[in-house]
Amino acid sequence: MQRLCVFCGSSAGADPRFREAAEQLGKLLARRAVGLVYGGGRVGLMGILADAVLSHGGEAIGVIPKALARKEVAHLGLSELRIVDSMHARKALMADLADGFIALPGGLGTLDELCEILTWGQLGLHRKPTGILNPAGYFDLFLEFLDRAVSERLLRPEHRSRVLVESEPEALLDRIGDWKPVAVEKWLLPEEG
Numbered sequence: 001m002q003r004l005c006v007f008c009g010s011s012a013g014a015d016p017r018f019r020e021a022a023e024q025l026g027k028l029l030a031r032r033a034v035g036l037v038y039g040g041g042r043v044g045l046m047g048i049l050a051d052a053v054l055s056h057g058g059e060a061i062g063v064i065p066k067a068l069a070r071k072e073v074a075h076l077g078l079s080e081l082r083i084v085d086s087m088h089a090r091k092a093l094m095a096d097l098a099d100g101f102i103a104l105p106g107g108l109g110t111l112d113e114l115c116e117i118l119t120w121g122q123l124g125l126h127r128k129p130t131g132i133l134n135p136a137g138y139f140d141l142f143l144e145f146l147d148r149a150v151s152e153r154l155l156r157p158e159h160r161s162r163v164l165v166e167s168e169p170e171a172l173l174d175r176i177g178d179w180k181p182v183a184v185e186k187w188l189l190p191e192e193g
Contacts, residue, residue: 001177003035003061005098007113008045009106010073018105019048021135025104025169026052032173033058037097039090040064040082042075045104050075061097063090091116100129100176105138122159129179131164131172139165158182 012019022045029036036053039046040062053060054077061080068074069083084090091113095101103114120126132139143165149155164179166172 001034001099003037003059003098004029004100004102004176005037005094005117006049006102006104007106007110007117008038008049008104009110010039010041010044010046011107012044012048013105015105015136015138017135018045018138021133021169022049022104023052025049025102025133025173026058027056028169028173029053030056030058034173035059035061035079037061037063037094039094039109040075040078041068041073042077043073045106047075049104050078054078063093063097065090095120095126098128100131100179102131102133102172102176103139104133105135111142118159118163121162127181129164129176129181130162131166131176133169133172134165134167137167 008022026049030053036050036058038050041047041064050060059079062075062078063082063084064074065087066083066085074081082093084093095117101117103110117130121130146155146160146163150157150160164172164175166175
């Protein structure tokens with residue numbers, strides 16, 4: 001694994017454990033020589049994560065739309081900063097540059113990115129691991145939603161099982177490193193369509 005894409009908030013959030021998780025993850029990525037691909041911001045958990053990677057000698061590649069870069073939230077001290085035309089282009093480029101994905105706490109943007117990458121995996125558009133770093137149980141309600149979708153037969157268990165979840169960065173990186181894709185030939189059965 002050469003690079004991981006991390007989705008996370010442009011705010012640091014209220015719980016200091018979110019900041020600690022971002023710092024620990026950044027340090028571990030650098031220590032394991034795994035490059036960071038992320039949204040390119042210098043603020044919030046994004047900035048904390050990137051600064052942790054850089055301060056420990058790691059690679060941090062940011063991908064940010066022009067509109068956000070103009071608002072002076074772009075991190076100018078990165079290994080590389082790519083400025084793109086749109087949020088859609090941002091997500092596509094981050095996915096192309098990464099060998100896997102992690103979500104840290106964040107708001108609607110983080111949830112959008114996470115759900116899109118999970119959907120792409122479900123549709124077979126990529127075969128890369130996707131994990132959730134869940135400090136302080138931040139994603140518990142989202143995970144309950146996924147479990148409900150499985151119980152209501154709106155999400156296949158095989159697709160739910162592709163979501164790797166840990167509360168500690170080291171455990172999540174280990175699971176992502178060990179992950180092997182499981183092929184699911186059909187995601188809808190004829191009687192379900």
